[in-house]
Amino acid sequence: HVQLVESGGGSVQAGGSLRLSCAASGNTNSIRNMGWFRQAPGQEREGVAGLYTLGGSEYSDSVKGRFTITLDSAGNTVYLQMNNLKPEDTAMYYCAAKAGFTYSPLSAKEYNYWGQGTQVTVS
DSSP, X not given: OEEEEEEOOEEEOTTOOEEEEEEEEESGGGEEEEEEEEEOTTSOOEEXXXXXXXXXXXXXXXXXXXXXXXXXXXXXXXXXEEOSOOGGGOEEEEEEEEEBOOSOTTOGGGOSEEOOOEEEEEO
């Protein structure tokens, strides 16, 4: 089993930056993909950034060039650096991890484990 704990959300003005963190614990050796998703009220959960633990990342068109997903050297903490934030980025952000491998790191249905979420509000 894998546990995920997010931190780093908050309120920021448009054009500002935030960095989200997600610490993984437990059976992390099984993880081959990690991702960040967001969900605004009344909307479906959207994949914004996903990475392959062995290298490579993907982004949704809505955040490409503004958000960056990275993994620390230990492979246990994933970050989402969010720059030039816009009001439409306002949502609850969730970290996710997959035991095993997927070629679709932006697809929520691929993931086995989820964090509790952290709120990002851009005004």
